[in-house]
Amino acid sequence: MSMAKGVVPDDSPSSAASARSLSLGQADVVLLIGARLNWMLSNGEAPLFREDAKFIQVKIDATEFNSNRKIDAPLQGDIKSVLKKLVPAIEKAGIKAPQNWLDLIAQDSKKNNDKFAARISASEAKPTLGYYSAIEPINDLMQKHPDTYIVSEGANTLDIGRNLVGMQKPRHRLDTGTWGVMGVGLGYAIATAVENGKPVIALEGHLVSMVWKWKPFVVTTYLLLLSLLTTVVFTMVMLT
Incomplete structure (x- = not known):
């Protein structure tokens, strides 16, 4: 969905x-x-x-x-x-x-949107970078460029990003979806960029263990992504 x-x-x-x-x-x-x-x-x-x-x-x-x-x-x-x-x-x-x-429904939407806005404001007020303050600029970018594709995965990165990044067009957001399997994000992002040639954002979380255990692979993949994707964002589990 x-x-x-x-x-x-x-x-x-x-x-x-x-x-x-x-x-x-x-x-x-x-x-x-x-x-x-x-x-x-x-x-x-x-x-x-x-x-x-x-x-x-x-x-x-x-x-x-x-x-x-x-x-x-x-x-x-x-x-x-x-x-x-x-x-x-x-x-x-x-x-x-x-x-x-x-x-x-309208009243409930407003109540929940106000709560969400408060979370974003609280996150932006902190001296440390959190999920909300890190992902909010991506949402701003997506609203200015709705034809951009976004691929997202990684527990909090996926869940918060799904709620925070507003979509204006269908079939422009890809995540684990029905399969519920993490690890498909980078492949999705590369395939999307190659297939349509339009800007793609890869919003990836939970890469800390990969960075430490598979550093050569990550560096190689990162360089490949830089040549294909407009933006690559890695939000690590150390973000609070």
């Missing part, structure tokens, strides 16, 4: 990313578009979702339906083709989200 981040720009009023827990946890109907109901979404189970929530899933592969939870309305087909029929049907039926529900 990391590559889908940006389908709805993170700063759009229509984005509920900042109110994810509330939106998913209280929704009575969930529409999955292309996403798999796997471990990244707690397999559709409570407490992430309501036990009585109804699921609609758009997927081209029918074997994904009912894999972890009953799908009440499976829609098999290409996403674009399905949505071309689904959206007009929803509009014709006059189906709209209740205003009080939208207001609740």
Whole structure:
């Protein structure tokens, strides 16, 4: 799902990313578009979702339906083709989200965004470099150059970076995603740079052990990356 981040720009009023827990946890109907109901979404189970929530899933592969939870309305087909029929049907039926529900999401988004802003400010005020103060300039760069690709991995680096770096375009963020395997970041970054020739940021964490044990490899890789990537950022576990 990391590559889908940006389908709805993170700063759009229509984005509920900042109110994810509330939106998913209280929704009575969930529409999955292309996403798999796997471990990244707690397999559709409570407490992430309501036990009585109804699921609609758009997927081209029918074997994904009912894999972890009953799908009440499976829609098999290409996403674009399905949505071309689904959206007009929803509009014709006059189906709209209740205003009080939208207001609740907006309030929760603001509350969480304010908390996040406070964390960034507190980190920037410290004399030592922390995750928030280190990653915030990358977010500023991404907002100015939304066509840039970013690859990220490494526990806190990945988690904080996912929340802190706002995406404006889909398929411009790559991380371990469904596979949940660390160590793919540099390969992703190199392949992305070679394939499209556009700027790529590799935001890599947890490289301390690699630096000490495989120093020649790291130096070689780093030099290779410098020739391919616009920016390489290594955030080490020593950051606090």
